Amino acid sequence: MIDTIRPHLAATDLAALKSELASSNPDQVAQLLPTLTPTEQALVYRVLPKSTALYVFELLDHDEQASLVEAMSMPDAVAVIEQLDADDRIHLIDELPARVAKRVVGALDGSTKLSVQSMLGYEPGTVGRILSPHYVSVRRAATVADAMVAVQSSGLRSEHLNTVFVIDEERRYQGLVRLADLVRADPAASVAVIAEAVDVVASATDDAAVAARALQRRDLDALPVLDREGRLIGAVTVDDAMDAIDQDTSATMYGKAGIADLGHSNDRIRSEKLTTGFLYPVRVRLSFLIVTLIGGLLVGGVIDAFEDTLAAVVALAIFIPLVMDMGGNVGTQSTTIFARGYALGHIDISQMRRHLFREQRVGLAMATVVGIVGGLAAYVWQGAPNDIPQLGLAVGISLFVSVNLACFLGFALPWLMIKIGLDHAPGADPFITTIKDFTGLFVYFGLAAWVLNIV
Amino acid sequence: MIDTIRPHLAATDLAALKSELASSNPDQVAQLLPTLTPTEQALVYRVLPKSTALYVFELLDHDEQASLVEAMSMPDAVAVIEQLDADDRIHLIDELPARVAKRVVGALDGSTKLSVQSMLGYEPGTVGRILSPHYVSVRRAATVADAMVAVQSSGLRSEHLNTVFVIDEERRYQGLVRLADLVRADPAASVAVIAEAVDVVASATDDAAVAARALQRRDLDALPVLDREGRLIGAVTVDDAMDAIDQDTSATMYGKAGIADLGHSNDRIRSEKLTTGFLYPVRVRLSFLIVTLIGGLLVGGVIDAFEDTLAAVVALAIFIPLVMDMGGNVGTQSTTIFARGYALGHIDISQMRRHLFREQRVGLAMATVVGIVGGLAAYVWQGAPNDIPQLGLAVGISLFVSVNLACFLGFALPWLMIKIGLDHAPGADPFITTIKDFTGLFVYFGLAAWVLNIV
Numbered sequence: 001m002i003d004t005i006r007p008h009l010a011a012t013d014l015a016a017l018k019s020e021l022a023s024s025n026p027d028q029v030a031q032l033l034p035t036l037t038p039t040e041q042a043l044v045y046r047v048l049p050k051s052t053a054l055y056v057f058e059l060l061d062h063d064e065q066a067s068l069v070e071a072m073s074m075p076d077a078v079a080v081i082e083q084l085d086a087d088d089r090i091h092l093i094d095e096l097p098a099r100v101a102k103r104v105v106g107a108l109d110g111s112t113k114l115s116v117q118s119m120l121g122y123e124p125g126t127v128g129r130i131l132s133p134h135y136v137s138v139r140r141a142a143t144v145a146d147a148m149v150a151v152q153s154s155g156l157r158s159e160h161l162n163t164v165f166v167i168d169e170e171r172r173y174q175g176l177v178r179l180a181d182l183v184r185a186d187p188a189a190s191v192a193v194i195a196e197a198v199d200v201v202a203s204a205t206d207d208a209a210v211a212a213r214a215l216q217r218r219d220l221d222a223l224p225v226l227d228r229e230g231r232l233i234g235a236v237t238v239d240d241a242m243d244a245i246d247q248d249t250s251a252t253m254y255g256k257a258g259i260a261d262l263g264h265s266n267d268r269i270r271s272e273k274l275t276t277g278f279l280y281p282v283r284v285r286l287s288f289l290i291v292t293l294i295g296g297l298l299v300g301g302v303i304d305a306f307e308d309t310l311a312a313v314v315a316l317a318i319f320i321p322l323v324m325d326m327g328g329n330v331g332t333q334s335t336t337i338f339a340r341g342y343a344l345g346h347i348d349i350s351q352m353r354r355h356l357f358r359e360q361r362v363g364l365a366m367a368t369v370v371g372i373v374g375g376l377a378a379y380v381w382q383g384a385p386n387d388i389p390q391l392g393l394a395v396g397i398s399l400f401v402s403v404n405l406a407c408f409l410g411f412a413l414p415w416l417m418i419k420i421g422l423d424h425a426p427g428a429d430p431f432i433t434t435i436k437d438f439t440g441l442f443v444y445f446g447l448a449a450w451v452l453n454i455v
Numbered sequence: 456m457i458d459t460i461r462p463h464l465a466a467t468d469l470a471a472l473k474s475e476l477a478s479s480n481p482d483q484v485a486q487l488l489p490t491l492t493p494t495e496q497a498l499v500y501r502v503l504p505k506s507t508a509l510y511v512f513e514l515l516d517h518d519e520q521a522s523l524v525e526a527m528s529m530p531d532a533v534a535v536i537e538q539l540d541a542d543d544r545i546h547l548i549d550e551l552p553a554r555v556a557k558r559v560v561g562a563l564d565g566s567t568k569l570s571v572q573s574m575l576g577y578e579p580g581t582v583g584r585i586l587s588p589h590y591v592s593v594r595r596a597a598t599v600a601d602a603m604v605a606v607q608s609s610g611l612r613s614e615h616l617n618t619v620f621v622i623d624e625e626r627r628y629q630g631l632v633r634l635a636d637l638v639r640a641d642p643a644a645s646v647a648v649i650a651e652a653v654d655v656v657a658s659a660t661d662d663a664a665v666a667a668r669a670l671q672r673r674d675l676d677a678l679p680v681l682d683r684e685g686r687l688i689g690a691v692t693v694d695d696a697m698d699a700i701d702q703d704t705s706a707t708m709y710g711k712a713g714i715a716d717l718g719h720s721n722d723r724i725r726s727e728k729l730t731t732g733f734l735y736p737v738r739v740r741l742s743f744l745i746v747t748l749i750g751g752l753l754v755g756g757v758i759d760a761f762e763d764t765l766a767a768v769v770a771l772a773i774f775i776p777l778v779m780d781m782g783g784n785v786g787t788q789s790t791t792i793f794a795r796g797y798a799l800g801h802i803d804i805s806q807m808r809r810h811l812f813r814e815q816r817v818g819l820a821m822a823t824v825v826g827i828v829g830g831l832a833a834y835v836w837q838g839a840p841n842d843i844p845q846l847g848l849a850v851g852i853s854l855f856v857s858v859n860l861a862c863f864l865g866f867a868l869p870w871l872m873i874k875i876g877l878d879h880a881p882g883a884d885p886f887i888t889t890i891k892d893f894t895g896l897f898v899y900f901g902l903a904a905w906v907l908n909i910v
Contacts, residue, residue, distance in 0.1 A: 152639050159674045161635035162617045179634050180616035184607050219614045219694040221676070238693055239674040245697070249704050250795055257791035258784055275796040275810065282820045285788050289825055289858075292784040296777030297832060303773045304837075311769045318758045320775050321892055322751030328783065329713055329747040329885060333740050336712035340705055341730040355730065365737045370744055377752060382759075403744075430784060437776055 002032055009040055018047040026052050030059035038071035046076065054083050061272065062088075066095035069104070078107045085157075087130045087240050090119050127211045128204035130244055131225045131234035137165040138191055140174045145187035147177060160237050162221035166195045171231040173201060173224050201226050202236065209248035212241035213345065252339045256332075256429050258288035288430065295434030302438055306445035309452070315382045316448050319395045322378075323444050326370060327402035327436040334359060334410020335429055342418075349418060356411050363407025371400035390451035397447055402440035409435060457487055464495055473502040481507045485514035493526035501531065509538050516727060517543075521550035524559070533562045540612075542585045542695050545574050582666045583659035585699055586680045586689035592620040593646055595629050600642035602632060615692050617676035621650045626686040628656060628679050656681050657691065664703030667696035668800065707794045711787075711884050713743035743885065750889035757893055761900035764907070770837045771903050774850045777833075778899050781825060782857035782891040789814060789865020790884055797873075807870050811863070818862025826855035845906035852902055857895035864890060 008017040021029065021044065029048065033041050033056070045068060048056060057065060057080055069077045069092065081089055081104060093101050093116065105116055115133045122128025136154050138147045147164045154161060164182065166174040175195030185194055200218050202211035202225050215223040215236065223236040236244075250270065259274070273280045303310065303320070310316050337359075341347035347355055375396020383391035409432045463472040476484065476499065484503065488496050488511070500523060503511060512520060512535055524532045524547065536544055536559060548556050548571065560571055570588050577583025591609050593602045602619045609616060619637065621629040630650030640649055655673050657666035657680050670678040670693065678691040691699075705725065714729070728735045758765065758775070765771050792814075796802035802810055830851020838846040864887045 148638065151635065158633040158635035158639075159676070161633075161638075162676065178613040178616075179638065180606060180613035183603065183616075183634065183638065184609075184613075216694070216697050221614070221617065221693075238676075238697075239671070242671050242693075242697055242700070245701070246799075253708065253791050253795060257787045259788050259791065271792075271795045271799045272801045274792045275801040276813070278813070278816060278820075281792070281817045285785075285817070286821055286824055288788075289781065289784060289821060290828070292780050293777065293825065293829055293832070296774075296780040296829075297836070299776035299780070300773040303775070304770070307769050307773075310772055311766075314762050314766045314769070315759075317765055317772045317775065318755040318762075319751075320758070320772065321754035321779060321896070322748065324776060324779055325747050325751040325754070325888060325892070326744065328888070329744060330740075332712045332884075333714050333743075336708050336714065337726075337729045337736070340708060340726045344701075344726045346727045346730040358731070358733070361733060362736045362740070365733070366741055366744060369741055370748065373745070374748055374751075377748070381752070429787075433780060433783075437780070441776070 002035065005032075005044070009036075009043065012043075014043075014047055017044065021048055024052075026055045026059060029056045033060065033068065034064050038067050041068045042071040042073075042076070045072070054080070058084070058088065062091045062095045065092045069096065070100055074103065074107055077104060078109075082109055082112050085160075086115055086119065086132045086134065086234075089116060090129055093120070094124075122204055125208055125247075126204065127202045127206045127208050127225055127236060130208050130240045131204060131236055132160065132240070133234045134160070135163075135165060135222065135232075135235040136161060137167050137232060140166050140168050140190075140192040140195075142166075142191050143187065144182050144185045144189045144191060144194070147182050147191050148187070151179065151182070159239065160222070160235075163235070164191070165222075165224055165232055165235070166191050167232050170229075173226050173230055173232045174198065176220070176222070176224065178221065200224075203227070204233065208236075208244040209343065211236055212244040212248075213343075215241045216245070248343065252343065256335060256339065258292065258430050259284055292430055292433070295430065295437075298434060299437040299441060302441045302445065306449060309445055309449040313386075313388060313391075313448070313452060315386055315388070315391065316394075316445065318382060319378055319391075319398075319444070320441065322374060322395065323398050323402055323440045324437050326374065326399055327406040327440050328433060330363070330366065330403045331406035331410045331432045331436055332429060334363075334407050335414055335432065338411050338414050342414075349415065352415050356408070356415075359407050359411045360404070363404045366407070367400045367403035370403050371396040374399040388452065391448070393451055394444055394448040398440055398444035401443045402436055405439055406432065406436045457490065460487075460499070464491075464498065467498075469498075469502055472499065476503055479507075481510045481514060484511045488515065488523065489519050493522050496523045497526040497528075497531075500527070509535070513539070513543065517546045517550045518728075520547045524551065525555055529558065529562055532559055533564075537564055537567050540615075541570060541574065541587045541589065541689075544571060545584055548575070549579075577659055580663055580702075581659065582657045582661045582663050582680055582691060585663050585695045586659060586691050587615065587695070588689045589615070590618075590620060590677065590687075590690040591616060592622050592687060595621050595623050595645075595647040595650075597621075597646050598642065599637050599640045599644045599646060599649070602637050602646050603642070606634065606637070614694065615677070615690075618690070619646070620677075620679055620687055620690070621646050622687050625684075628681050628685055628687045629653065631675070631677070631679065633676065655679075658682070659688065663691075663699040664798065666691055667699040667703075668798075670696045671700070703798065707798065711790060711794065713747065713885050714739055747885055747888070750885065750892075753889060754892040754896060757896045757900065761904060764900055764904040768841075768843060768846075768903070768907060770841055770843070770846065771849075771900065773837060774833055774846075774853075774899070775896065777829060777850065778853050778857055778895045779892050781829065781854055782861040782895050783888060785818070785821065785858045786861035786865045786887045786891055787884060789818075789862050790869055790887065793866050793869050797869075804870065804873060811866050811870075814862050814866045815859070818859050821862070822855045822858035825858050826851040829854040843907065846903070848906055849899055849903040853895055853899035856898045857891055860894055861887065861891045 005017060005020050008020060105113060108116060119128060134156055136150050138150050151161055151164060162179045164177045166177060168174055175198040177191050177195050181194050197218060197220060200214055202223055204225055211223055215238065221238050224232055225234040225236060227233050338347060375392045378395035379389060379392025383389045413432055460472060460475050463475060560568060563571060574583055589611055591605050593605050606616055606619060617634045619632045621632060623629055630653040632646050632650050636649050652673060652675060655669050657678055659680055666678055676693050679687055680689040680691060682688050793802060830847045833850035834844060834847025838844045868887055
């Protein structure tokens with residue numbers, strides 16, 4: 001396709017370009033656009049048939065949308081942005097340079113501008129950022145027939161029309177009715193009678209992923225968002241809920257792996273940049289590697305401190321990897337179990353003492369097994385042959401301490417980070433690595449020095 | 456609540472129990488049930504009002520459902536199971552002991568039995584396991600009014616009625632119509648005219664998570680599942696798609712952390728067992744720790760092999776943690792980027808050479824920076840003061856090799872595991888740890904021995 005339109009672009013032959021694009025399919029155009037210069041993109045976009053233009057735009061990633069919008073004239077840009085869903089609009093504006101974003105928001109139509117400004121007022125990752133201010137609602141006195149008329153006369157997209165909210169005279173939320181129930185009900189019946197899910201609601205400041213999981217648990221198509229007085233102010237739709245859950249999971253996984261990027265919270269954009277870019281991945285990954293480098297040197301300091309012990313019994317060095325790897329793996333297990341349990345609601349932050357206690361019991365059991373097996377292996381391999389049977393004891397006890405510590409830190413550190421509001425900040429894993437390596441090796445060499453009576 | 460019903464249970468006073476439970480809310484009952492013995496559960500469940508019983512049952516986890524079903528009489532069990540959604544039915548049957556499962560399936564009603572048997576024939580994790588054989592479809596000659604009648608007369612749950620599929624005379628799929636579009640369309644119009652999404656389909660053997668993401672990308676409420684001849688055989692609904700994505704992500708995260716459990720693939724059950732149990736987490740976590748233990752000893756073997764070098768220059772041991780941690784962190788970054796990229800569609804397995812090449816370029820850049828910084832730090836800290844300037848070179852080059860290798864393995868190993876069908880099998884991370892530690896330390900000590908002219 002690029003071959004057929006390239007000459008028209010070069011000649012700025014808009015008529016030819018237009019007829020070429022008239023029959024193209026949106027997916028193809030969406031794949032083509034990012035390969036063009038911004039100016040060419042704006043040109044191509046402009047001559048697209050009205051019916052496919054918006055659809056093509058929505059197929060682009062938010063950063064691709066942003067660079068296209070930057071190349072457009074302001075009236076064109078505003079026209080496109082006003083047609084978007086409220087949450088997509090926010091994502092796009094988030095991607096624009098501050099200067100451009102300000103001009104675009106200023107040029108928006110009154111009610112859209114108000115909605116954008118209020119959404120931008122909420123923290124990223126909250127319900128306020130993904131709620132749609134557009135939904136269908138009826139008063140509780142309404143009949144099923146009234147609700148059907150409300151749906152029929154709504155200008156919303158079909159995928160956002162599966163739910164009708166029921167409110168009272170003060171706009172206070174009373175429940176929701178699924179479209180299929182309306183279709184199957186007696187038109188003269190009252191909507192209040194068939195309303196359900198009065199208890200599943202969110203507020204704009206709630207965590208988006210938590211709200212999304214509430215929607216998921218009850219198989220809803222839309223989750224009502226209420227203000228403090230219980231009045232309906234918007235809805236989170238199922239598609240946005242799915243995205244919010246993905247986002248949350250991605251943030252956890254990238255955080256755990258030490259891939260920091262505070263600028264981009266959108267997981268699709270981040271994943272794409274990480275798998276296709278060069279400077280971007282180098283930059284975000286290196287920043288964390290430098291932290292790890294400092295940690296590795298700190299841990300080396302422990303070995304440095306015990307250089308005399310090591311010089312006397314060089315075989316001690318052989319078990320450094322074992323003590324480090326074992327604590328490392330246990331720590332990753334614990335942070336992963338914490339992360340999944342927290343996301344799925346099995347870890348309750350207010351009951352942290354109970355969770356910590358349980359995890360520590362598991363840790364104690366594993367540490368006992370690992371300590372005995374590892375200690376025996378060390379004794380048989382290096383202890384007995386070299387006539388230093390105490391080596392087995394030193395390895396066993398250090399493994400025992402490391403595994404216990406890694407379990408504790410694997411639950412306690414992420415919990416602490418959530419407590420101080422650092423949820424999903426660059427993960428706890430690299431810190432745990434340093435702390436448990438430091439402690440594990442300190443115990444190992446300290447014990448070895450003591451039992452070997454060298455110091 | 457437990458206090459009020461306990462005496463009735465003890466006295467087996469069914470009438471009193473029934474009146475006590477008549478006014479209870481389903482969430483409370485669902486929380487109460489798992490705290491009772493299976494026999495008590497069956498008793499309580501039996502006297503629940505018909506209207507809430509099924510709802511309570513669905514609020515239970517699959518393993519809780521399974522233990523309740525085991526305690527029920529066979530006719531009661533069959534009656535409950537027949538009322539469940541097709542995919543929940545399969546999950547529940549998967550949790551039952553084989554002997555019980557066989558009897559239950561045998562006692563099911565003809566068409567339900569057939570559906571269960573065919574679903575059990577598909578691999579876990581495929582579309583066949585989550586598709587619902589119940590959906591609303593109309594012929595392409597039907598009008599909007601016909602489709603509305605089909606919805607109105609359907610016995611399906613409302614949340615599965617947002618989509619009507621359009622098929623031809625041979626049941627071949629022609630597209631879908633959203634319920635809201637039907638409601639807003641002219642009743643006399645042809646459904647074929649407003650049908651959409653003809654190109655987004657799945658087959659029963661497809662990966663469930665991949666199909667779920669196709670549904671997500673197009674904001675569909677249901678994804679049609681076709682046989683080889685393009686005939687409609689079922690649908691994946693949006694709620695099941697969300698669960699499939701969660702499942703897939705959980706499997707990746709647990710796999711990466713070395714928390715193996717081939718028996719339970721349901722992420723909610725697994726997460727709950729891991730956060731509340733004792734023997735279960737100890738067992739699944741220990742199995743992997745033993746692998747790590749062997750790996751740690753193998754890596755120790757490298758140090759053992761260079762014991763003479765180490766004895767001559769004990770300061771060499773100081774940088775063992777640095778070489779290990781750096782490779783470890785880079786490896787985790789790479790496997791995480793691979794896992795997210797693969798899940799979100801940015802990594803294309805058929806283009807693996809290109810992805811590997813790109814990742815290796817990133818690795819080369821990071822390895823250069825890390826190697827220089829780490830090497831300089833080693834030189835300044837231990838090389839120059841101890842009069843062994845070559846130490847900086849050995850550390851720098853080993854870091855360079857480790858980081859490059861970790862990047863390569865972080866992409867190549869998961870790819871290999873997917874290639875040989877081990878997708879989501881206990882992750883690649885622990886293997887990578889062993890390989891890159893082994894190689895990194897081998898290079899480190901080998902180089903050190905060489906540049907120090909000791910061996």
